[in-house]
Amino acid sequence: MAEELLNSSRAPEPVGLYPHARKVGNLLFLSGVGPRERGTRKIPGVKLDESGKIISYDIEKQCHSVFNNIKYILEDAGSSWDKIVDVTVFLTNMDDDFKTYNRIYAEYFKDNQPCRTTIEINKLPTPIAIELKVIATV
Numbered sequence: 001m002a003e004e005l006l007n008s009s010r011a012p013e014p015v016g017l018y019p020h021a022r023k024v025g026n027l028l029f030l031s032g033v034g035p036r037e038r039g040t041r042k043i044p045g046v047k048l049d050e051s052g053k054i055i056s057y058d059i060e061k062q063c064h065s066v067f068n069n070i071k072y073i074l075e076d077a078g079s080s081w082d083k084i085v086d087v088t089v090f091l092t093n094m095d096d097d098f099k100t101y102n103r104i105y106a107e108y109f110k111d112n113q114p115c116r117t118t119i120e121i122n123k124l125p126t127p128i129a130i131e132l133k134v135i136a137t138v
Helices: 059-076 094-108
Strands: 003-006 021-024 027-030 046-048 054-057 084-091 115-120 130-137
Touching: 027 059, 059 094, 059 130, 084 094, 094 115
Parallel strands: 084 115
Antiparallel strands: 003 021, 021 027, 027 130, 046 054, 084 130
């Protein structure tokens, strides 16, 4: 089965040695996608102190940014939002952020309802509060 590594010119650059996505057959596996903006270290809605620790963050802004980044990767890889079949969501603060994230998620996925798993984790590699792992068809 042919495999292809894919990178988007619109999504933020990976923070390690991995592609934005990997196509295997008619499946597209996205690496973890966060809310950073391409070409910068800027994270929408995040305020950091001088040592890089989070002072405050806006989960709503991060959600919209993550979903836009996923859309860029899907489109640049020849897929689309409506072809998402599975989503794994990592939140760093389930108690405070789940309700807002779930509301925004419902707006984006009202017409396509993929399988979903939401997990609380201690932290992510960059100072973000949400990251998504997605599988879609091509």
